[in-house]
Amino acid sequence: MSSLLPSPADDPLPPVLDRLDCLTDWEKRPRGGMRVGLDPMRDLLARLGEPHNRLRVIHVGGTKGKGSVCALIEAGLMRAGLRVGRYASPHVESVTERVCLEGRPVADATLAWALTRALDAHEAARRDGTAGQDATWFDVLTAAALTIFGEVGLDWAVIEVGLGGRLDSTNAVESEVAVVTNVGLEHTEILGHTRAAIAAEKVGILKPGTALVTTLATDDEAGAVAAARAAALDCPVLRPAIPPGAAIAEENAALAGLVLDHLGQRGALGRDGTPLRAGLLDAPVRASACLPGRLERRRIRTRHGAVPVVLDGAHVPFNLAAVLRDLARMPDLPGPCIALVAMAGDKDAAGFLAVLARHRASVVATEMPERRGHAAAALRALAAAEGLEAEAAAEPEAGLTRAVDLAATRGRWLLVTGSLHLVGALRARTEDPEA
Structure with missing residues (x-):
């Protein structure tokens, strides 16, 4: 054409x-x-x-x-x-x-x-x-x-x-x-x-x-x-x-x-x-018609084995709730997730993190360089206020490394969410599970 x-x-x-x-x-x-x-x-x-x-x-x-x-x-x-x-x-x-x-x-x-x-x-x-x-x-x-x-x-x-x-x-x-x-x-x-x-x-x-x-x-x-x-x-x-x-x-x-x-x-x-x-x-x-970054299944290989990864750019609470509801139906995703989260400054971060708390997730908060957004430390504090286990790593690459390590050592899976920009920055670090 x-x-x-x-x-x-x-x-x-x-x-x-x-x-x-x-x-x-x-x-x-x-x-x-x-x-x-x-x-x-x-x-x-x-x-x-x-x-x-x-x-x-x-x-x-x-x-x-x-x-x-x-x-x-x-x-x-x-x-x-x-x-x-x-x-x-x-x-x-x-x-x-x-x-x-x-x-x-x-x-x-x-x-x-x-x-x-x-x-x-x-x-x-x-x-x-x-x-x-x-x-x-x-x-x-x-x-x-x-x-x-x-x-x-x-x-x-x-x-x-x-x-x-x-x-x-x-x-x-x-x-x-x-x-x-x-x-x-x-x-x-x-x-x-x-x-x-x-x-x-x-x-x-x-x-x-x-x-x-x-x-x-x-x-x-x-x-x-x-x-x-x-x-x-x-x-x-x-x-x-x-x-x-x-x-x-x-x-x-x-x-x-x-x-x-x-x-x-x-x-x-x-x-x-x-x-x-x-x-x-x-x-x-x-x-x-499946799009990248929308309930997209990926993986990251580690010395402990392959960590299942889901990339989803959900950025509002009711969307995240639907995402986690659908993922809970997948038998190959063991237990609660480790969530790597970055969010734009105009998003309801507290409400978003409250949804993760209901699903007993652990959070690694990060942020996107050159993007308006919540600071990683602020997201970590909001997550802690919701009763979540939470850490902060301002650089997305460092946040991914930490989140993958937590998922691998605990036998958990990783959700990268809160922003399609975050997904886009890190997607190349993951691979197709069918590869």
Whole structure:
């Protein structure tokens, strides 16, 4: 598919990323003063020829699961023989993971070409004094992704919300389906301090007539907000049937399957001319949609034997609780875990650690260099206040070494959690258990 793109610039990706990194990156800064709004994004897209207007879009937001739901929808559409692009955030190991064509990250040269165009549009806006002069790192990267997608002739683009929804950079697109997976307390300094307030931001991705697919019930605080917004915009609301206690993977597949069923009922066809349907998500397709850092099984070899490792970027208490519930069903994970934890400064660290305490974990607290976050010593103190055995190691590599040693000598398993950035920094130190 990428062969349809214009010839990429000769410049390699790293110098282009250096240009991008000169812009404000709210993934690395305290978000209390974060500027949000769509005018800079719209200005960039106008200067780039409105590439998003050439796309059929499925837009996915929510507190947890949105990345996995995007990957499942992508996999189902590909199983139907369709050409699909997926935009996601954050990445785990390489920025190219954020922009996928046909299920694979774009080539470095392709992303370099698109980023160069988007950065040039930003510089033109600065010269002209228009809204695009205030574009952020995420604005420009999103514009680059949409530029690629608009160029290659996709059947569908699956777009993951970055933060919130209403004022997120991705909300410049029009979508045929909007998914809100669920709503928990997160980014409260930006989105609000109640689930109702956060829901209002997340359902801001709804446009008139767009179908809303969500797990939120009408008798739920957040669900009532979603239902009212949908009614005001004449949007049908679709809710999957999810049995109590369903695993995370089952819940995500139910949402993705409902999206495919709805599109098929509205006339969307696969390459063979048959309507799209949930049945496209068979076991092999679901397995192909697994993302790094989401309930990912790995291992680390030690002189005491191989330590089982689970990498999961859960960062809110109810997500961690679901992760630990699902992992407790796995008979090869012996007893309580050793948890290596780093968390962004705007996350509910005390609530997160309370969940670990209920599961009798032991904690090694660490932190991420160049990322806004809780200091390791502060996390250790919060963990101790919850009654947890806890240590602190500010450097992630040192924290991993200590956590692996504890797991190996005690016959335990290791959970690396609290931040996808932590997972990305350490994933290369682990290996596939099937290798």
